[in-house]
Amino acid sequence: MTPTERNPAMGRKDPYETKTVRRAKDVRKLVAQGWEVVSTSGKENWFWGSDFQAVLRRPNPKYRG
Numbered sequence: 001m002t003p004t005e006r007n008p009a010m011g012r013k014d015p016y017e018t019k020t021v022r023r024a025k026d027v028r029k030l031v032a033q034g035w036e037v038v039s040t041s042g043k044e045n046w047f048w049g050s051d052f053q054a055v056l057r058r059p060n061p062k063y064r065g
Contacts, residue, residue, distance in 0.1 A: 015065060016057040027054045034058055 019035065021027055024044050027037065035056040042051035 013063075014060055015063045017060045018055060018057045021054050021056065022050060022052060024052065024054075027056065030056050 018038070019030065021030065027040075031037065035058045038055045038057050040052070040054045042053055044050045044052040
């Protein structure tokens with residue numbers, strides 16, 4: 001039995017799933033899968049380390065409003 005079967009309200013709280021990623025390559029991959037970019041900050045730099053951060057979201061398939 002999955003957690004959502006035990007507790008049907010679980011997974012219905014937010015209308016969107018969010019994900020934070022630290023690489024532009026990951027952002028491109030997720031956008032191709034249907035995620036949308038909500039915000040970005042910093043820039044990616046392979047030499048000094050990266051302070052890049054992007055927040056993506058998509059509709060939560062388990063949400064029932």
